Amino acid sequence: MAEHDAERGYLLDNRQSEAGIRFGALSELFDPVTFRHVDRLGVTTGMRCWEVGAGSLSVPLGLAERVGPTGKVVATDIDVSWTEGVTDGVVEVLRHDVAADPPPPGGFDLVHARLVLVHVTHRAEALRRMVQALRPGGRLLLEDADPGLQPLLCPDESGPEQRLANRLRSGFRALMAARGADLTYGRTLPRLLRESGLEDVQADAYFPITSPACCVLEAATVRQIRGLLVSEGLATDDEIDGHLANVATGRLDLATAPMVSAWGRRP
Template structure:
């Protein structure tokens, strides 16, 4: 068990699936905390290399939590501005203060903010929106000339295993369940290879100096916590589709709660470029 962003990440203490209506908020907090623990250092490193400093105007798209926007607010200081948007802002625990503003906004449907931003950032957002191409164009329109866009998306198909080191029955079960999750998502129309497309998509959208890299987390407590919350959220669908059983899920959750289970997550593809 480990404490990350103020939350205890322990797969053994996740909500009972029979009480999902009461547990949804707790699951979301666990999910956001795991993402923050896994990906915040990578995100912050990229933004620092893009040159963020006092006075910058930043738009965080699909914020989903407070760790990134709080970090941005510290970097831009009192002369800067950070706009955090999401279709659901219930994660906001207190009223935002300058330089931070939180606003309900759908990047794939609503017009972009009229401000000209130095940085627009979205992490694990585009694969879930109704019209990702429109979302990208909206983010680019909101940039000032020379402004930077940083988009970070998972690529589930690039590394499809929950346990790359498959040396025993527990690891084999983990990989079967990861395959079941991929099958379920693909059946829903999800693009499991979306992350790798981002360099080409940003160049085609007109950005210059486009670059990209990948981060592949392995054997972290947050990897196990993210695996557990994902399975809890998809549990009933996986079972009803005949992709696995309740016993298999429970057995896997018990396995990943042990310190010897090395669980991996899908690689995070970070892609950035400048508006001409």
């Protein structure tokens, strides 16, 4: 969830104080979706898995449970500051840039990246390297956001609180785009997997419209980018304070950008 092009600078840095809160909320929202796909793909004992741009422990540890002691899980990220507490031998953690470094050696039965490539400037090269890392018959599972499909934080824009929320979300999207994020990337995944030579390509999409985790995620995200929103003239401190207070009431029906999950098999 956090691999990126170091030259561009990731808008939501792993080291910032809100990052752990964000990763926890993302895990609560999307881990059930991810593992539904992982289990559908038949990830099981003895398999080798590469988790790209891991950002937190929940997915690598869930994969490790499935592959057991005879399997292997490699988790990579440009920033591995989140790895404290990983049990030795359960998950191998490597500092790695998916768009610049060779894939970890050995070949993999599953390569997975969630909310990663949308932030990677050289995403086509990153995808090529991920496909290259698959064993024959191995599966690639890519899950990425498509803010352009549903750009609103509050789809039900019923009052001033919702309008403010949507304006701040628009500012967040502008900051992402300025740093090289592709806000329409998710919808392209099925085609890109086919063009990469994968077979049996399928996809679906998921986004919650109302969830307590959406409120946690929104508050942490806004606090993390607050300085940039103000310095870029996208919001005032008073507007941000008002929005955070509105989010804290729990009465806003907050959504996330749709997450498109696409998977395919290497022949």
